[in-house]
Amino acid sequence: MTLVLTPNFDDGDGFYEQLITAHDGLSDEQSSALNARLIFILANHIGSNAILEEALQVAVQSAQPAQSPPNKSDK
Numbered sequence: 239m240t241l242v243l244t245p246n247f248d249d250g251d252g253f254y255e256q257l258i259t260a261h262d263g264l265s266d267e268q269s270s271a272l273n274a275r276l277i278f279i280l281a282n283h284i285g286s287n288a289i290l291e292e293a294l295q296v297a298v299q300s301a302q303p304a305q306s307p308p309n310k311s312d313k
Contacts, residue, residue, distance in 0.1 A: 239284075241292045 247253055261269045281290050 239286055239289055241289050241296070243296065 260272060264272060284290060284293075
């Protein structure tokens with residue numbers, strides 16, 4: 239199995255709406271707990287540590303600010 243990074247949703251907008259709706263009325267703590275439960279449920283469904291590690295690496299990299307190329311005038 240390979241990590242799929244291209245859009246693969248039947249209805250991505252519909253899922254996003256359901257996800258946002260699921261958080262309605264929750265405190266920040268409850269919302270974080272919901273996200274954690276969802277992550278573990280989906281991780282269990284995937285079942286492959288290699289895929290999960292790759293997904294985690296991609297998520298961490300995307301959360302870090304982009305590095306700008308060095309400016310030629312800085313040399």
